[in-house]
Amino acid sequence: MASTLIVPDCSSSTAAGASCFIPVNKIRIRRSVFHVHQQISIARWGHKASLLNIDTRRLFSPMALTVASNAETSAKVIDGKSVAKHIREEISTEISRMKEAIGVIPGLAVVLVGDRKDSATYVRNKKKACDDVGIKSYEIHLSEDSTEQEVLKYISEFNDDPSIHGILVQLPLPRHMNEENVLNAVSIDKDVDGFHPLNIGRLAMRGREPMFVPCTPKGCIVLLHRYGVTIKGKRAVVIGRSNIVGMPAALLLQREDATVTIVHSRTKNPEEIVRQADIIISAAGQPNMVRGSWIKPGAVIIDVGINPVDVRSKSPRGYHLVGDVCYEEACRVASAITPVPGGVGPMTIAMLLSNTLSSAKRAHNFD
Template structure:
């Protein structure tokens, strides 16, 4: 019997814990965690994601500030706003919603965020600590952190297992490679230039797919008993949401699989909120 990994239920549990912790921090230590969500442009999906994050933070008792800029905002203007937020003592976490308009350099914008407020874990200092498997407190990209939490919650053993990641993005693939490697899995990463993706995915005990290609992975691409994590979320012409994995077909072979929607997506936002509170505590207590 295939286990359906219920990200929605797990996210609900994490959010309840976060809400309780926020209430305790306010009551006992007068700490109110704060997040600033910055968006440039009017990309419809980005606006929805940004609003969802903002509203979720408020529901959990987190101070949330939404900073919206027009699509033609200059890089200097956005950098000036980030500098203000870096110096704002009421803000513990800064998130810049991607994708950014073409005149903005994502690398420059990301690097401008103070590492201690980098809730996406994308500043080179935080990424370097992750890849070096350093001890201590530092943020990790929210989607990979959420995926690792799901695997742990469902008691999926990673030690010595073959893990294959399809997708090399800095938001998902690369941080996940480090996290899985740090958990003693044997990790392979595939990208657009991978010549025979199917041959590679069929070796995976743990398969994570983050390509942005709807239904890319079929049942024939997965070995029996694999754990399949689908990070993709794609809207089809009929309006339905689908992942990068053919869920109906692959679930007949997988030991465990995440659905779309209701899998990785809710976990990303729950982890973002959890990490915002972490940043607040680290900033106040070291």
């Protein structure tokens, strides 16, 4: 039976002193977290066709770093919205160049099954993002009671269609379908999600290169690069070990020569381990779990969590979004931090667009 613990709501978007109730048994990181799963659909919109398919090393001017607004804070804000906008502009320019040079327009196909409103929203957002940069998007919308065979048939057609360079299957699928079967049916050359085990295996192995990297973790690393954060030789802690975010984020950090620890639901004393990290990537899906006392002074924090917190009395929407990290507390200790929203979120879709462009370039041997 869950008891509750009153903790200060330290998110930056609520009035100071407000409290939220977190069940004590949720203080530990859960193995499977609803809010992380909520992000699957976002995560599915972005990857990298190769680890270097965008110029992740280009640093923003130091002027781009803005200090968090609270007077007590010192952490720099890692502005994912701004970086993502910049990347989308770069992608748009590259697409125009490719179209002019060889007449090819990147194409992204999306398979949506059922009538989930959130899934429909994600698909709509993706379509708009594609339109904005010049990627042609194709959508197949099947009814909830479609068969797995029908989905596989469309995937097969997209696999064979040379005008399509990326294929996304919007998750979650209806329960009567085998998600693994469906995802594995996507051609490895068009798996812009990077969820295929062959891609993950290549990501894990030294001397191998994945075709695509899952977009959310890639977005995290690109943020670190663009803000000039040194990864090599640093202690990094990833909180959460999902296939979509935590695990590939850890593999990416390791490829960049960080010393990586994954903290998860079975970790004892996670705060002690997190406190050793120079770089924290949190994808636990636990609102405000990482407190100021968990953070090493000067650490850099990438907060992947997007957790709705109930504020029915204060917002007509009834909730607001907070990260896994107590933003206000963290701002006083960390050297840099991503806000929620406006941090990792916008990077995910930018990485999808980047992956689709890279796939098209690779298919047409265009550099």
